[in-house]
Amino acid sequence: MIIVDSxxxxxxxxxxxxRVAMVGAGFMGRGIALQISQYTLGMELVAIANRTLNKxxxxxxxxxxxxVDEVSTLAQLEENIRQGRYSITEDAMLLCEAEGVDAVIEVxxxxxxxxxxxxxxxxxxxHIIMMNAEVDGTVGPILKVYADKAGxxxxxxxxxxxxxxxxxxxxxxxxGVKPVLCGNIKGLHDPYRNPTTQEGFAKKWGQQPSxxxxxxxxxxxxxxxxxxxxxxxxxxxxxxxxxPTVASGSSLKDCVHSLYPIEDLxxxxxxxxxxxxxxxxxxxxxxxxxxxxxxxxxxxxxxxxEGPLYLFYTPYHLCHFEVPATVARAVLFQDAALxxxxxxxxxxxxxxxxxxxxxxxxxxxxxxxxxxxxxxADTTARERLLPIGVAEGCVLKRDIPKDQVITYDDVVLPEGxxxxxxxxxxxxxxxxxxxxxxxxxxxxxxxxxLPIT
Numbered sequence: 001m002i003i004v005d006s007x008x009x010x011x012x013x014x015x016x017x018x019r020v021a022m023v024g025a026g027f028m029g030r031g032i033a034l035q036i037s038q039y040t041l042g043m044e045l046v047a048i049a050n051r052t053l054n055k056x057x058x059x060x061x062x063x064x065x066x067x068v069d070e071v072s073t074l075a076q077l078e079e080n081i082r083q084g085r086y087s088i089t090e091d092a093m094l095l096c097e098a099e100g101v102d103a104v105i106e107v108x109x110x111x112x113x114x115x116x117x118x119x120x121x122x123x124x125x126x127h128i129i130m131m132n133a134e135v136d137g138t139v140g141p142i143l144k145v146y147a148d149k150a151g152x153x154x155x156x157x158x159x160x161x162x163x164x165x166x167x168x169x170x171x172x173x174x175x176g177v178k179p180v181l182c183g184n185i186k187g188l189h190d191p192y193r194n195p196t197t198q199e200g201f202a203k204k205w206g207q208q209p210s211x212x213x214x215x216x217x218x219x220x221x222x223x224x225x226x227x228x229x230x231x232x233x234x235x236x237x238x239x240x241x242x243x244p245t246v247a248s249g250s251s252l253k254d255c256v257h258s259l260y261p262i263e264d265l266x267x268x269x270x271x272x273x274x275x276x277x278x279x280x281x282x283x284x285x286x287x288x289x290x291x292x293x294x295x296x297x298x299x300x301x302x303x304x305x306e307g308p309l310y311l312f313y314t315p316y317h318l319c320h321f322e323v324p325a326t327v328a329r330a331v332l333f334q335d336a337a338l339x340x341x342x343x344x345x346x347x348x349x350x351x352x353x354x355x356x357x358x359x360x361x362x363x364x365x366x367x368x369x370x371x372x373x374x375x376x377a378d379t380t381a382r383e384r385l386l387p388i389g390v391a392e393g394c395v396l397k398r399d400i401p402k403d404q405v406i407t408y409d410d411v412v413l414p415e416g417x418x419x420x421x422x423x424x425x426x427x428x429x430x431x432x433x434x435x436x437x438x439x440x441x442x443x444x445x446x447x448x449x450l451p452i453t
Contacts, residue, residue: 004328008042011332017044018331019081021095023117024107025050025059027207028131031320032105037063040324046081046101047071049092056088074098096120102331103127105157105323109211111135111365111389115143115419118154122146127153127330129323133162133223134365137348138389139419140227141340142426145442155336158329159322162224164314165284166231166338172312176295177288180265180309182228184221184274185252185281189243191371191403192353193217214366218243219388222348222372225272229346229374231338236346237264237271239405240373245276252278252285257309265289265309272346272374280315287311343430344377349385349405356400362411364392373405381427384408390419 011017020036022029025048036045037060045063050056053070060068068086071077074094080087081100089095095104096117104121106114106128114135121128122143130136135143136156147154157163165182172179193216195202195209202209214220218240229235237260244259255278264271265287287309290296296307304310329335350362350370363369365388372388380387386394386406394411413420425441432438 004325004332005041007332008040008324008328011042017042018327019044019046019100019102020105020327021045021047021049021098021101021103022059022105022107023049023092023095024109024131025052025055026107026109027205027211028320029107030059030062032107032131032323033059033063035320036324037065043324043327045086047077047087047089047095047098049089049095051090053088053090060086060088092117093120096126097124101126103129103327105129105131105327106135107131109134109365111138111392112417112419115139115422118143119146119418119422122150122152122154125150125152127155127327129155129157129326129330131157131160131323133160133220133227134389135419136340137223137226137230138387139422139426140230141342141344142422142429144340145429153330153334153336154339155326155330156227156338157323158326158337159317159319160224161282161284161317162228162231163322163326163337164317165228165286168284168286168312168314169228169232172286172288176292177290177299177310177312178270179232179286179288180270181260181287182225182232182234182270182272183256183285183287184225185278185283185285186221186274186276187248187281188216189218189221189245189274189276191217191351194353194368195366210364210366212366214372217353217366217371219348219365219370219372221274222374222388225274226346226348226374227338227340229272230340230344232270232272233341233345234270234272235268235376236374237261237273239349239375239379241271241273243274243276246278248277250278252280252283252313253311256285256287256311257305260287262308280313282317283313283315284317285311285313344426346374347377347380347385348372348388349375349380350388350391351405352400352402355402356396358396358398360396362391362394362396362406365389370406375405386411387423390417390423393417 393414
């Protein structure tokens, strides 16, 4: 953070701010707009795209920028950027194509739309910051391949729990401590929650009921832990993770050492998981080990205990407050807060929230029909499990009982979606035997790289 804020101050002094565009003007997007516009030196939010223009205008108004221009063409947007004026538009693709935009922040939570935004931004040489774990946890690895080829950064956002966890993971690893678990602290987990049950809470905080539901039913945490696994090489110990529940308010320091089977932590690459009810929530934590007895002695002196597990935690995550730092890390230092390290390690698969009937069309994440579960990517592929990121719009071929996972063989996919094409390409790319074969996958599927508008 010290390096980032100094670099931003330098850009401010030089009159050369980072120019950012944002897609989405909901609850989180409005917070980001306020943070960039009023509290971040060396950065300008030059444009906001939203399907409802009034919400884009509201985001600027709340950020104390009353004068904005509605634009509908690339030429209009680029001229506004040159003139130092702020723009709103219904056409998100303009933001991905405009000269003068250094980075695009995607804040919609929509899978197919967000996938198209990420791909178009990458194709046009923009760094892409995803406040969209659903896209990242579905096709993030192949989007990272395209981003690397384009010389841009594809990253999830600091401030949200995955980014905060990755900061902590890198810190712990830098100490010489081996991370063996990346954990998340939740206050509630009930896979059968739906937008009706969550409507009151959503209204209180000005959020969408489906988004709130995705937190309550475990889908969101599954995506968050999946992208951490994909960024670290970790796995899950079991389908759905252990996810132990402790008495509300229990100190994480007092209970964490007995929550997870030690063999799951010490054997293999480590795991991602979570705990319900512990404090400090909604923080994140990393459990690590150290094999040097002298360093173990020091860790004990510094009140981390005798081992074999050492607990490190961050007691909060501040979401939109920290997004500008992610943008700066990408643009100024080509550093990702959290990005896939290669092939998928963990996927998020679909399970039935209730008894489902043949012929029904599956609804979206955080709705009434499905919830997400983490599963290791090799198992997902072998059993042909249906990622929840592509479940919406699928037609069921047969009845599915409550809590059963859904497979590709159980559904008919919608036609023409980019996310399905990228997911197919992702599987082929990372199963290819060598670099030449991987390049052939990309060349042979060049049509995949063309976003659907």
